[in-house]
Amino acid sequence: MNQTVVLYPSALVGHVGPMTKLAGAFLKHGYDVTVVLVGYGTTATDRTAIEGIVASNPSISFHVLRPPPAPPATSSDSKHPLLVLLDLLRRCNEPLGAFLGSIPRQRLHSVVIDMFCVDAIDVVAAAGVPVYTFFASCASCLSALTQFPALVAGRQTGLKDLGDTPLDLLGVPPMPASHFTEVMLEHPEGEVCKAITEIWRRNTETMGVLVNTFEQLESRAVRSLRDPGRNMPAVYCVGPLLAGAGNDKGKDGVDECLAWLDAQPDGSVVFLCFGSMGVLSAKQLKEMAVGLERSGHRFLWCVRVPAAAAGHVDEHSEQEQEPELDAVLPEGFLERTKNKGMVVKSWAPQVEVLRHRATGAFVTHCGWNSVLESVAAGVPMLCWPLYAEQKMNKVWMTAGDGMGVALELEGYRDGFVGAEEVEAKVRLVMTTEGEEGVVQLRARLRGLRDEAEAALADGGSSRVDFLRFLLDVKNLEVGGRGAAHPVNNLQILNAEAP
Template sequence: MEKDAMAPRRQQTVVMYPSFGVGHIIPMTELARVLLRRGLDVTMVLIERPFWPSDSGAATTRRVMAANPAITFHVLPPDPSPPDFAGSTKPPFFHTLQLLRRYNGELGRFLRSFPRRRLHSVVTGMFSTYAAEVAAELGVPAYTFFASGAGFLAVVAQLPALLAGRQEGLKVLGDAPLEFLGVPPIPASHMVKELLEHPEEDMCNAMVDALKRVADTDGVLVNTFESLESRAVQALRDPRCVPGKAMPPIYCIGPVVGDGSPHREMPPERRHELLAWLDAQPERSVVYLCFGSRGTLPAEQLREIAVGLERSGHRFLWVVRTPAGTDDPKKFLEQRPEPDLEALLPAGFLERTGGRGLVVPSWAPQAAVLRHLSTGAFVTHCGWNSVLEAVAAGVPMLCWPLYSEQMLNKVLMTDLDMGVAWEMEGYAAGRVGAEEVEAKVRLVMDSEEGRELRARVAARREDAMAALEDGGTSQEALARFLADVDKLRGQLGD
């Protein structure tokens, strides 16, 4: 046997190629840490979007790079012919997908800089699957890291068959339920909005094309654990899921979440104030409200939340971001200043609730907050990273989805199969009233139904911990992935 074939894993490199956005880069960074502990080197390849200004997302990426010196980060050269984003009528995400496809040449040049035997595998993000074509040309195993759950993946896998031959977009169906194998009925209105367009529209077509390519990789690493989404996982392994084509192997390796260490700097005095405040609260007494790295609410909605929280009488920790103030998607990428809390919230609110509430501008170390013993419930936008962080911490959720696949996640979270959350009514119409905020906070914190919900989530937390232990389902799935890569590399002549 040749000497290189006996080399330790530390001389083998996994090249990770995440999709754009904090919600994709951070979980892939957590996966990188997992692979480092397994003795592999990890290089993460990033692209700087020419139409992404110096905003919070780009700044967070730089902080992630600085906080993970064990990971090698490589930024590909700028696109020599970037699109005219400012003059385009197409959504930013359309340009993102086109940019990822155009970068295959640069990615291929970078991969060829590695000695062939050193390349362990290429792991793409759920929207950067174009890279699998480059890996196939080089004879390198290519896998997808699906940062959302198995339920969304099951829907994605079955979506092309649903759209095939349709003369109208799904939007015309309104709230009519869509039936997919492995998940509860999904109201058509709860699908990702880009997928509601006519199937031949550029945005819908581009997104479906990118997601279809997930099934063309050698396997899919899913950020979930089997017992949390058992029906969906079984569906993905069912021949009926994608008629005429078998899904590649599915590896449920989650929950891959942060350990509470910050990915973002926070002024030391503010972080100390936040954690000291949590330390002073009774166990499971605090309602935590946060709507993700991109989630913003109108000023009128913020005032409704404030009134509802005040009336509830419960302790709360609330992360408030400056309202976007516009529906223009181009503005979605802009840096927003810290909010003026006095101006946004009802007069006297901060003073009246100061003894039992803390309002934090812009950002909080979420994993640390959720793992704190004083946190008793979580009002969330239903981003999958947030869902897993809450499940891993055993914190029940109140669902307030805003965009992307979050409404679909809400359906899964509130279904009894998962059973980790309740719905905040009114979000679909664009207004959750103060009375609903008050009622749902009281329900989750005070009622017998709330105690039952907490018990279910506590059981899910135990399941998550068991999945990650030696011999647990997620550890076994990770071991299968590594063994399958070794086998595939042998078949490819490595």
């Protein structure tokens, strides 16, 4: 009977998706996998997305925790969403413990939690099961964020007061203080900042961290994380964990998008997509359209209509109706660009688009899944970060002493990118010769594309790291919890079977 790995993401759909990709790595090595869900998301959109993830992964078992109800809220309660999420996860500790107790101990291989589920560490430890962290973002972010508790210790003001002052952090290029996530800029003694500080402190208390990256992409950050002076647990690079091509087959718009790309010349299309939550203002969409049109390049643009524009009500149906695209774009834009561009609402088959021979560049919000997909396809990027850790990712992506895989769209710090900037940067990144920096960028991406594939192949760096992780867990079983044992390559190669 196979051993079972339990994966425990938080209630956010952006965390459930990457966990299911990690599940695939365990399945390939002969383990059974159960993903523990904290309900089916906190919003209707999340529920729909998570239900889709469950339906499309029949090889994975899913178990839904039923937490006790929260105390009745008073009219004065207005908790920050992060605190609401952490409270929900704490209430799930008891049902999580009961679920782990229902599985025979000899069948439990390990529990892998995501970064928000740190209160589960004690529950898993009490069950006598090895507990690890899965970090779905990059090693550079992990390096910076784990230094955050020390950075704010003893401060009398929040990091917001530092503005764009560059911070010299271990393992990464200098980063403006303002590029930390919003909650990390608040006063260190504030409830939300204290909560996120505790999260980053406790994330280093598991037995190791599985990171969705590959060493060749972030060698500087990985070396720093593994430096004994950092006092980090074991770090395993196990990526890039990506959705496979063809996963979007049957979804509306797939055939139309790909058929349009089939008709375009090689490397001639700039793809613009800002993720499942990336909504730009109507004013910004119009400005962006002007820049695209002036650039003269072919484009495939995924547009999410702003709520303010989408919020009109049909008098007969009494339902909110999404307006047509020409209602949020410049007058005549779609007609004028119909021979050079394609605009789709909300969604495009991103993996297939990035891997298509016609795609020459990617304008992205810098979400880590999107970055990895573009790197694995060898496509250079233009950075337009919007929220969460995306500004941090932008720093690592564009720095010559970082990843060096992208160029920056100026104006994102002020929340508005002008048409002139869009036009200039699209023209620059689509240049195939003459611009030395862009030529080098494209050459680096071609190399990283090959290295991403090699990292997951037999003998590749990520494959070896994952096998090392499996062997470390096996050694815990042999030597007792917390025992350390030297490993060699022969042991790693023999560690595949559960």
